[in-house]
Amino acid sequence: MAIAWSAKASSMEALSLSPPMSPPVVLTQDELKKIAAYKAVEFVESGMVLGLGTGSTAKHAVDRIGELLRQGKLNNIIGIPTSKKTQEQALSLGIPLSDLDNHPTVDLAIDGADEVDPHLNLVKGRGGSLLREKMVEGACKKFVVIVDESKLVKYLGGSGLAMPVEVVPFCWKFTAKKLQKLFEDSGCVAKLRNDCKGEPFVTDNGNYVVDLYLKKDIGDLQVASDAILRIAGVVEHGMFLDMATTVIVAGELGITIKNK
Numbered sequence: 001m002a003i004a005w006s007a008k009a010s011s012m013e014a015l016s017l018s019p020p021m022s023p024p025v026v027l028t029q030d031e032l033k034k035i036a037a038y039k040a041v042e043f044v045e046s047g048m049v050l051g052l053g054t055g056s057t058a059k060h061a062v063d064r065i066g067e068l069l070r071q072g073k074l075n076n077i078i079g080i081p082t083s084k085k086t087q088e089q090a091l092s093l094g095i096p097l098s099d100l101d102n103h104p105t106v107d108l109a110i111d112g113a114d115e116v117d118p119h120l121n122l123v124k125g126r127g128g129s130l131l132r133e134k135m136v137e138g139a140c141k142k143f144v145v146i147v148d149e150s151k152l153v154k155y156l157g158g159s160g161l162a163m164p165v166e167v168v169p170f171c172w173k174f175t176a177k178k179l180q181k182l183f184e185d186s187g188c189v190a191k192l193r194n195d196c197k198g199e200p201f202v203t204d205n206g207n208y209v210v211d212l213y214l215k216k217d218i219g220d221l222q223v224a225s226d227a228i229l230r231i232a233g234v235v236e237h238g239m240f241l242d243m244a245t246t247v248i249v250a251g252e253l254g255i256t257i258k259n260k
């Protein structure tokens with residue numbers, strides 16, 4: 001389903017079912033992310049247990065949920081945050097929080113993605129939150145992914161940007177070499193992720209991230225996933241296969257909603 005808008009969109013009111021009248025409106029990437037996020041929050045109902053995603057796109061969704069709670073338009077929501085950062089944001093907005101130990105079934109999760117392929121498989125984790133995201137989003141009945149159109153790729157890894165793998169710090173170079181070797185046919189280069197101070201980036205779980213840079217399609221994703229997870233030292237990878245139930249894409253021509 002494609003929906004176009006007719007005005008610079010700072011709220012969902014800017015959406016329209018009609019094609020835009022002239023002059024055409026150019027939206028920033030952040031505005032597109034916000035539009036996708038607000039659209040996803042329309043799936044939220046009072047009483048739901050919600051997986052709260054992480055990243056610049058998911059942040060808009062969490063803000064919107066907080067706003068609707070404050071306005072009394074949503075009630076009895078319980079949020080399960082996918083990172084410490086989202087936990088802080090949700091707490092600041094007064095969203096009641098829990099975890100998977102207490103709420104093992106999540107009604108709906110809303111989160112961004114770094115890449116989306118034509119089969120709605122994802123790369124996630126360029127913000128380093130892949131493990132908690134995979135745990136929460138793997139426990140949800142409905143997983144709505146929100147992206148701007150720059151995230152669409154022909155195949156996972158196709159953006160040429162990082163495919164993240166969370167690894168234990170112990171002998172990470174050994175693990176990185178094994179990962180690089182695994183995908184050598186795809187021209188893989190494995191690099192430890194550093195933070196802004198040049199130190200190893202440490203995830204919320206105390207682990208490191210090895211980013212895989214691929215020059216070619218890695219082929220069967222399930223086979224690749226299994227092979228990565230068989231390497232001792234790997235905690236989780238950022239391929240989210242067959243998990244998204246809906247992907248909301250905001251682009252210059254409007255919103256597209258893709259369902260599994």
Ligand SMILES: O=C[C@H](O)[C@H](O)[C@H](O)COP(=O)(O)O
Binds near residue numbers: 053054129
């Ligand atoms: O670890 C980060 C998450 O997987 C994010 O959902 C992903 O990186 C997309 O982030 P953004 O919405 O900022 O592009």
